[in-house]
Amino acid sequence: MRFERRERPSAALTLLAPLGAIASALAMAGALIALAGANVAEAFGLILQGAFGSRLGITETLTRATPLILTGLAAAVAFRARLWNIGGEGQFYMGALAVAAFGLVPGLAGAPAPVAVLVCLVAGALAGMALLLVPVVLKLRFGSDEVVTTLLLNFVAILFVSMMIEGALRDPLAFGWPQSVPVPDAALLPQLVERSRLHAGLLIALAMAVAVWWVQERTVFGMRTRAAGLNARAAAFAGVPLGRTLVLVGCLSGGLAGLAGAIEVMGVKGYVTTDLSPNYGYSGIVIAMLAALHPIGVIGAALFSAVIFVGADSMSRALGVPSYIADVTVALSLLTMLVALFLVQYRVRR
Amino acid sequence: MTRVLELREITKRFGATLANDAVSLHLDRGEIVALLGENGAGKTTLMSILFGHYTADAGSVRVEGEALPPGQPRAAIRAGVGMVHQHFALAANLTVLDNVMTGTEPLWRLRSDRSGARARLAALAERFGLKVDPDARVADLSVGERQRVEILKALYNDARILILDEPTAVLTTQEAERLFATLRDMAAKGLSLIFISHKLHEVMSASDRVVVLRGGRVVAERATRDTSREELAELMVGRAVDRPVRPPATPGPVLLEARDVAVAGKGGASLKGIGFALRAGETLGIIGVSGNGQTTLAEVVSGVLAPASGTLTVRGAPLAPGVRQAISAGIGRIPEDRHAEGVLGDMTTWENAVLERIWSPDFSRRGIVRRGAARAAAARILRDYDVRGARVDGRVRLLSGGNMQKLILGRVLEAAPDILVAAQPSRGLDEGAIAGVHRRLIEACARGAGVLLISEDLDEVIALADRIRAIVGGRLSPAIPAERADAGLLGLMMAGDWRAAEGIEAEERGAAHAL
Numbered sequence: 001m002r003f004e005r006r007e008r009p010s011a012a013l014t015l016l017a018p019l020g021a022i023a024s025a026l027a028m029a030g031a032l033i034a035l036a037g038a039n040v041a042e043a044f045g046l047i048l049q050g051a052f053g054s055r056l057g058i059t060e061t062l063t064r065a066t067p068l069i070l071t072g073l074a075a076a077v078a079f080r081a082r083l084w085n086i087g088g089e090g091q092f093y094m095g096a097l098a099v100a101a102f103g104l105v106p107g108l109a110g111a112p113a114p115v116a117v118l119v120c121l122v123a124g125a126l127a128g129m130a131l132l133l134v135p136v137v138l139k140l141r142f143g144s145d146e147v148v149t150t151l152l153l154n155f156v157a158i159l160f161v162s163m164m165i166e167g168a169l170r171d172p173l174a175f176g177w178p179q180s181v182p183v184p185d186a187a188l189l190p191q192l193v194e195r196s197r198l199h200a201g202l203l204i205a206l207a208m209a210v211a212v213w214w215v216q217e218r219t220v221f222g223m224r225t226r227a228a229g230l231n232a233r234a235a236a237f238a239g240v241p242l243g244r245t246l247v248l249v250g251c252l253s254g255g256l257a258g259l260a261g262a263i264e265v266m267g268v269k270g271y272v273t274t275d276l277s278p279n280y281g282y283s284g285i286v287i288a289m290l291a292a293l294h295p296i297g298v299i300g301a302a303l304f305s306a307v308i309f310v311g312a313d314s315m316s317r318a319l320g321v322p323s324y325i326a327d328v329t330v331a332l333s334l335l336t337m338l339v340a341l342f343l344v345q346y347r348v349r350r
Numbered sequence: 351m352t353r354v355l356e357l358r359e360i361t362k363r364f365g366a367t368l369a370n371d372a373v374s375l376h377l378d379r380g381e382i383v384a385l386l387g388e389n390g391a392g393k394t395t396l397m398s399i400l401f402g403h404y405t406a407d408a409g410s411v412r413v414e415g416e417a418l419p420p421g422q423p424r425a426a427i428r429a430g431v432g433m434v435h436q437h438f439a440l441a442a443n444l445t446v447l448d449n450v451m452t453g454t455e456p457l458w459r460l461r462s463d464r465s466g467a468r469a470r471l472a473a474l475a476e477r478f479g480l481k482v483d484p485d486a487r488v489a490d491l492s493v494g495e496r497q498r499v500e501i502l503k504a505l506y507n508d509a510r511i512l513i514l515d516e517p518t519a520v521l522t523t524q525e526a527e528r529l530f531a532t533l534r535d536m537a538a539k540g541l542s543l544i545f546i547s548h549k550l551h552e553v554m555s556a557s558d559r560v561v562v563l564r565g566g567r568v569v570a571e572r573a574t575r576d577t578s579r580e581e582l583a584e585l586m587v588g589r590a591v592d593r594p595v596r597p598p599a600t601p602g603p604v605l606l607e608a609r610d611v612a613v614a615g616k617g618g619a620s621l622k623g624i625g626f627a628l629r630a631g632e633t634l635g636i637i638g639v640s641g642n643g644q645t646t647l648a649e650v651v652s653g654v655l656a657p658a659s660g661t662l663t664v665r666g667a668p669l670a671p672g673v674r675q676a677i678s679a680g681i682g683r684i685p686e687d688r689h690a691e692g693v694l695g696d697m698t699t700w701e702n703a704v705l706e707r708i709w710s711p712d713f714s715r716r717g718i719v720r721r722g723a724a725r726a727a728a729a730r731i732l733r734d735y736d737v738r739g740a741r742v743d744g745r746v747r748l749l750s751g752g753n754m755q756k757l758i759l760g761r762v763l764e765a766a767p768d769i770l771v772a773a774q775p776s777r778g779l780d781e782g783a784i785a786g787v788h789r790r791l792i793e794a795c796a797r798g799a800g801v802l803l804i805s806e807d808l809d810e811v812i813a814l815a816d817r818i819r820a821i822v823g824g825r826l827s828p829a830i831p832a833e834r835a836d837a838g839l840l841g842l843m844m845a846g847d848w849r850a851a852e853g854i855e856a857e858e859r860g861a862a863h864a865l
Contacts, residue, residue, distance in 0.1 A: 224705075239677065
């Protein structure tokens with residue numbers, strides 16, 4: 001068996017391949033559900049019902065998708081330029097922590113709501129940027145591998161958050177629980193739907209996806225980013241400033257991940273703990289790959305992943321199938337998607 | 351004569367292109383067959399099928415009467431077929447002995463029999479006159495020596511049939527002669543060889559029989575002694591192609607001048623104090639054996655690499671390093687490697703057409719790409735430069751080498767540069783495309799641009815250049831006028847013997863003063 005590159009992948013194939021990938025991932029997940037002793041059709045029905053079947057289900061799914069869209073975008077923009085930012089998780093936490101620190105800044109806590117929200121969002125983005133700029137500069141100066149440095153910085157960031165919320169930012173009223181001081185009310189994001197957790201962060205995330213798409217497609221920076229990612233040598237020959245482009249991409253990527261953390265605190269939690277993120281940063285990587293790095297595709301991939309997680313939660317309560325099935329399903333869909341994308345580019349010959 | 355190899359009715363299709371169309375070929379023991387054809391004629395595809403890299407759509411391969419299972423390089427090796435690739439498949443960080451032994455021992459063997467291997471390698475080297483130090487690291491070897499290692503590797507695997515893909519592409523004239531002497535000797539000792547080439551003179555001098563491929567088909571087969579260069583040229587191209595002829599030049603003022611430029615290049619190809627002047631309306635040809643600093647020189651003049659010392663001036667003003675600065679100063683750049691440097695295969699035609707000038711107000715405003723203008727510029731290039739098979743929104747990857755080069759020429763010449771740096775502009779192109787490139791270069795020169803032509807193709811440089819310098823070990827030889835160039839003199843210059851060239855340069859300078 002061997003692979004040959006297709007001259008021109010057909011449009012139908014390009015569209016059908018991701019659907020086929022999702023279908024086969026669900027089929028494999030179905031086999032696992034059957035192994036766990038549950039009725040597969042019933043389980044999938046319950047997943048869909050859990051995610052879409054009620055007002056609560058829908059708002060929870062969208063709430064869950066919000067940070068995933070942003071961390072997915074963070075990974076997608078970086079990967080486009082071949083900057084392997086695995087540090088979304090750490091940047092997410094730094095963004096969250098920056099918002100918590102806002103409450104302690106004298107004078108700002110009493111600011112009017114729009115100003116407070118804006119300052120917090122910017123602070124979160126800047127914190128995420130700052131954390132990613134360290135590995136980017138190390139890569140440019142010393143050629144250190146950013147996969148390693150960004151990954152390890154995740155642990156540094158989470159330990160730093162832990163130190164802060166048990167120290168300087170500790171909430172004295174939390175009965176000794178390690179959590180940060182609450183974010184002032186002025187900095188909280190407005191609810192989108194009454195009696196739900198869904199907040200205006202979703203709109204910010206959607207706007208960011210469109211903005212990132214526009215930047216990549218229409219600006220000189222976006223064109224240079226793609227060029228640098230596709231072929232650094234040819235990009236350099238065409239005069240693309242590789243270092244500067246990489247730094248800007250790092251700012252964008254880290255900023256988006258930091259924004260995700262800030263929004264999660266301002267929209268859902270209201271304070272920072274070390275279990276704020278069920279691996280949103282790492283899931284962002286999966287979502288970016290599922291979306292084939294396309295910013296608009298990231299929205300769809302984040303929704304898919306949110307549906308699986310929220311739906312599987314309620315399904316597992318009803319049927320006793322462990323909710324890990326959600327992680328397995330998303331992981332399987334990533335694998336099948338990678339295979340599908342490969343098969344779009346190559347044909348199999350015997 | 352025993353028939354050792356027989357390819358019967360091999361057909362191979364890639365998408366819409368028929369790379370091999372019912373090609374049949376045989377090889378007898380002790381024979382050297384040349385497989386002659388232009389780029390894209392299907393030579394490499396045919397040999398890749400023989401060696402099992404590709405599977406044929408139809409047809410069979412028989413080695414010494416036994417059918418070879420398709421698609422299995424290992425089976426080919428076991429049957430005694432060895433392949434010497436154009437781009438060597440050697441691990442640069444290992445020694446010669448390691449490279450030769452790689453893949454010859456079973457994986458589960460705990461100890462490798464190095465002393466036995468060393469003895470066998472020494473015996474082979476002795477028998478075929480392929481001298482090479484078994485303990486040298488491949489990275490430290492010259493290109494000619496690396497090729498010897500490749501051949502030894504094939505022989506070590508008991509190859510009785512040896513296939514060489516464009517073996518002289520990277521060799522000097524002298525190294526090529528030595529190689530062919532070795533090949534003759536090997537044939538006399540009972541090996542059978544096929545070498546792929548598009549160079550007529552080496553086919554005429556080194557082969558017993560010539561098989562000419564054109565458009566994927568065998569168009570002729572001749573015993574070498576019964577044919578001529580002229581006949582082969584016509585068979586290979588299928589029509590008479592005339593390369594354009596350069597009109598006499600009337601050099602104007604100095605456009606580009608390098609003084610004592612030094613810079614460390616990749617892979618040791620550093621420039622060590624280079625100086626030259628390029629005048630308006632003239633073509634300065636830089637010849638030399640691959641790896642002597644050509645790439646670095648092109649990179650420096652293209653603005654990709656900043657000189658460590660020395661100065662570059664354009665019309666007397668110093669040239670700041672940087673691609674944008676070079677282009678702004680009126681330098682048009684045709685890169686040495688189209689695929690790796692010239693274009694981004696997965697970007698669209700219009701993006702490739704404008705990327706290097708995207709900063710210009712023509713193509714962007716306040717950081718936003720002017721897509722309409724960029725598309726229009728690309729469409730103009732596709733039309734005016736006859737780029738076939740390209741769509742403005744299509745990916746460049748799908749273009750043939752010749753059309754890719756037309757696109758690059760188009761985007762460079764559209765900006766009407768005063769100075770044109772053309773590095774290996776016709777490498778890998780077929781005769782028709784080469785003639786097109788040459789025509790464009792001559793036109794640019796005629797309208798007053800200075801052309802710096804860096805090329806390893808001597809015929810090209812003699813045809814296009816007004817003055818010729820050789821680059822050897824990062825230094826430039828004296829310049830000689832093209833009229834006084836002959837193969838012997840150029841060979842000496844490329845080998846670093848510049849006494850004759852110095853004399854000619856001094857004479858010319860004297861003559862110029864006398865005028």
